Amino acid sequence: MTLAHASARRCDDPRERGGVGGVPPLHVMAELLRWEPAEVDPLAWRDAFEEHLARRAAAAFARSDPEGSLAQGLALLPERRRRRFLRAPAVAMLLRRDVADPFDGRLFSELLLAELASAGLATELPGSLWTARGDRLLDPSAPERWTAPGPPLGDTGITLDEGSPFPFPDDEFGIAVTVPHDRRELAIAIGRVVDGLAALRRACAPALEIVTASTEVLALRREPAGATAFQSSTFAPCAGLVRLTNAHLPDVDMTAVVEALVHEAIHCLLHVHEELDQPFLNAPEANRATVTSPWTGATIRLHSYVHACAVWYGVYWLWSTEGLVADCAPGRAEALRRRARRGFRQRPVGAGLAPFRHLLTEGVRQLLDEIEARMLSLA
DSSP, X not given: OOOOSOOOOOOOOTHHHHOOTTOOOXXXXXXXXXXXXXXXXXXXXXXXXXXXXXXXXXXXXXXXXXXXXXXXXXXHSOHHHHHHHHHSHHHHHHTOTTXXXXXXXXXXXXXXXXXXXXXXXXXOOSSOEEOTTSSOEEOTTOGGGTTSOOOOBTBSOOEEESSOOOOOOOOTTSOSOOBOOOHHHHHHHHHHHHHHXXXXXXXXXHHHHHHHHHOOEEEEEBOSSOOOSOEEEEOTTSTTEEEEESTTSTTOOHHHHHHHHHHHHHHHHHHHHHHHSOOSBSSGGGGGOEEEOTTTOOEEEHHHHHHHHHHHHHHHHHTTOHHHHXXXXXXXXXXXXXXXXXXHHXXXXXXXXXXXXXXXXXXXXXXXXXXXXHXXXXX
């Protein structure tokens, strides 16, 4: 099957030029990340992101697909599946507003064809294709398997990527290379993720809501040699993609996985907010600056540091949740809470960001000032 013979759709929505309506204001994060029932549903960001991506796709098709084959193929998917396909990080990355390269219609077409095949709407494939979410490799010689579901992660809606070839866009402070787990290690890693999600479901439903609303794909990987530490990552170009690296190691417990899932989900939510509203840095070159994290001591880019201030605020309140504290080994939650608070005592906003405040947009300056003031006011 090929994607062809349909009319292109144009996007005449004026919000395409000025952002997407219906996005909650950034300042509500200060309450949302305290993990108490909030007035704002995290799904509000996801709903707005879906609408944004649909408009971006229509605009890209109008420019790059005059025959309308991509629009026609996308329209074949049922609405819920179509929206989920557009949210796949590999697809959303192609539609981002700040990507300088031209829209890659060929790659989009391959991802869409794989989605149509997995939905039972395509009968032929030109070769083996990975699904957009990286959960399955579709073999053209075995069409009866195309519609089989990928590996489940409970009822979370999160897709598990156990070994796709997706190239993670690590920066120079990230991990040089990762590889898939072997089957024994993979079973260990999945078991720990399942346990972590179950702990959140029992003890902190608001945090679980952020995780399930913001995480689209969870990739499990290991370093190829000398794996010594558990690490988690998100990637600004790929909103919704979380990678856990070395989750198989013996010292990785439920507590570490819970914190990683929530930590990275906050990053994902912030990435989506930036895409919908405005970037936190007022110029791309501002991210050339590097800063030392008062929480980890690591050197990171300015954009990551800005995110970190909100993330560690959320982590502090996560380990202040009574039910999660009860699930931890004695003293563990208190140690994690002290670590988060200790970083704020170094005034990461008022002092750490002082040389860079002119590089931050007004909304994020206000949010971070409020977060730091709340943390410094704690007895």
